[in-house]
Structure formats: C-alpha cells, structure tokens
Amino acid sequence: MAKVPGLEPVKSRLHQALTQEMATVLYRCFLLDRLEALATLPGIDALAAFTPPTGRARMVALAPEGFRLVAQQGRDLGERLSNLLAGLLASGHPGAMAIDSDSPTLPMAHVREAAEVLARGAADLVLGPSDDGGYYLVGLRRGAPGLFEGIPWSTDRVLPLTIEKAGRLGLRTHLLPEWFDVDTEADLRRLHAALLAGEGPRRTRRCLEAIYG
Numbered sequence: 001m002a003k004v005p006g007l008e009p010v011k012s013r014l015h016q017a018l019t020q021e022m023a024t025v026l027y028r029c030f031l032l033d034r035l036e037a038l039a040t041l042p043g044i045d046a047l048a049a050f051t052p053p054t055g056r057a058r059m060v061a062l063a064p065e066g067f068r069l070v071a072q073q074g075r076d077l078g079e080r081l082s083n084l085l086a087g088l089l090a091s092g093h094p095g096a097m098a099i100d101s102d103s104p105t106l107p108m109a110h111v112r113e114a115a116e117v118l119a120r121g122a123a124d125l126v127l128g129p130s131d132d133g134g135y136y137l138v139g140l141r142r143g144a145p146g147l148f149e150g151i152p153w154s155t156d157r158v159l160p161l162t163i164e165k166a167g168r169l170g171l172r173t174h175l176l177p178e179w180f181d182v183d184t185e186a187d188l189r190r191l192h193a194a195l196l197a198g199e200g201p202r203r204t205r206r207c208l209e210a211i212y213g
Contacts, residue, residue, distance in 0.1 A: 001072070001081070002031050002048055002101045004055030005062075011102075017185040018211070026207050030104045030182070032062060033201030037108050038099070039064040044115055045093065049084050078148035085140050094119060097126070097139035102181040104204045105194055106136060110176045114139045123174035125166050127159065131180050134158040144169055 003010050005028040014023045038046045046067050050059045053071035063069060070087075074080035081098055088096035095118030099111065106128075114126040118141045125144065128137030133156025140147075147165055151158055166173050182191050192208045194200065 001084075001098050002034075002050050002059075003027070004050050004052065004058050005031060006058065007052055007055050011183070013183050014185060014188060017188065022211065026204075026211070027101070028062075029201075029203035029207040031101045033104050033203050034099070034101050034106075035062070035064055035067065037106075037201070038111070039066065041108060041111060041115075044111075049080075049098065051080070077153050078151050081138065082145075082148045085138075086143055089140065089143060095139055095141045097137060099128075099137045100181060102183065103130070103136045103179055104182070104201050105191065106179050110179065111137065113176055114174075117174045122172075124171040125173045126176065127162065127173065128176040129159050129178045131178050132156060132183070133160070134181070135162070136179055136181055137176065138162075144171055147171075 005024050009020055010027040011023040014026070018026065035048060038044070047070055048059055048063050048067055049070050049072050050056070051072040056069060056071065059069050070084070072080040073083045084098060085096045095115065097111070097114055097118070110128055114128065114137055117123050117126050118139050121141060124141045126137065126139035127135045130136050134154070135158065144166070147162065147169060151161055163173060180187065180190065182188055192212055195205050195208060
C-alpha cells in the first residue's frame with residue numbers, strides 16, 4: 001500500500017521536523033527500499049497498490065521489474081484495504097496481504113511467516129502489530145465483509161478493534177512479531193538509532209545520514 005511520492009503530501013506528522021520536500025524524499029526512500037525487499041521473496045506475487053490513481057506512470061518508473069501495479073479504490077483506508085484484498089482473493093490467490101510502506105526496517109521474515117500461515121490455512125487473518133496500536137501487515141485467506149468498517153485509522157485502537165471484529169466474524173487470527181513504523185519525529189530518531197546500530201535499507205540509511213549527518 002503506497003502513496004505515489006510527489007503528488008500529494010506524505011508523512012505529514014513529520015513536517016514539523018522536516019520540510020515537506022524532505023519528507024517526500026524520505027518517503028520515496030522508504031517505498032523503494034520496501035519494494036526492493038519484497039522483490040526478493042520467492043513464491044509471492046508482488047504488487048504495488050498505489051494512490052492517487054493518476055500516479056500510475058510514476059509508479060511504473062519506481063517499481064522493480066515484475067511488480068504488478070493496481071490503483072487503490074475506495075473513499076478511505078478501510079474501503080481501499082477491503083477492495084484490494086477481496087479483489088486478490090476473488091482472482092484466485094489462496095491468500096492476500098497488504099503491507100505498509102512506513103516500516104523500512106521490517107524483517108522480511110515476518111512477511112514470509114504471514115504468507116506461510118495463509119498458505120497452510122493455519123489462520124484466516126494475519127496481523128503484524130505496530131507498537132503504536134496499528135498494524136504493518138494484514139492478510140486474509142477468505143473474504144471478511146465489514147472487517148475494516150468503522151475502524152478509527154491512525155489511532156491506538158486500530159489493532160484491538162480489528163481483532164475484536166475478527167472474533168465476531170469467526171476469523172482465526174494469527175499475530176506476527178511486533179514492529180514499529182515511522183510517523184513522528186521520535187519514530188524517525190528511533191529509526192536513525194537502529195540504523196546506526198546495525199545494517200539497514202540502503203536508501204533510507206543514506207537519507208537519514210543526509211538529515212542527521
């Protein structure tokens with residue numbers, strides 16, 4: 001799930017710490033590193049679901065070879081997630097996942113685990129919890145109408161309410177290890193510290209070196 005860099009403001013909660021232009025550059029690094037990492041995973045049909053739909057040409061230029069592109073459809077995030085996952089399942093995929101583009105250090109092992117759980121039929125719903133109360137990944141093995149309706153996106157209630165609704169819908173849920181995404185200046189400094197302490201995605205690393213020196 002991605003916004004097309006340069007067409008609309010991105011990472012707005014970082015604009016107090018970064019200029020809008022720098023926030024866009026940073027997000028572009030996040031996105032390119034994420035697409036590159038996903039392209040290395042075997043057995044997964046990778047695609048980039050982008051918004052706004054008018055950004056297709058830009059996404060064609062950004063996406064690695066072999067990535068399919070699909071424009072997100074819906075009035076809000078819940079509707080866009082529902083439409084995307086339902087469409088993939090209806091086209092014959094045994095499972096479908098949506099992953100954010102705001103957690104650049106996310107281990108691909110967590111994505112592989114999600115794919116394996118869905119492929120085995122060990123759960124109907126897979127969630128990758130973010131430590132801010134949301135999730136970095138959501139995957140479904142079967143349709144779940146209404147799962148994403150009424151969710152207060154960008155709040156700490158996203159994950160618990162989704163789990164609660166899944167229970168009411170009779171979905172077996174599997175939780176992945178917790179990770180963090182980058183929305184605020186504190187998150188950005190946490191990311192910088194993590195990259196200083198070890199290896200990390202190359203574009204994001206260079207971008208943070210330019211920001212923090």
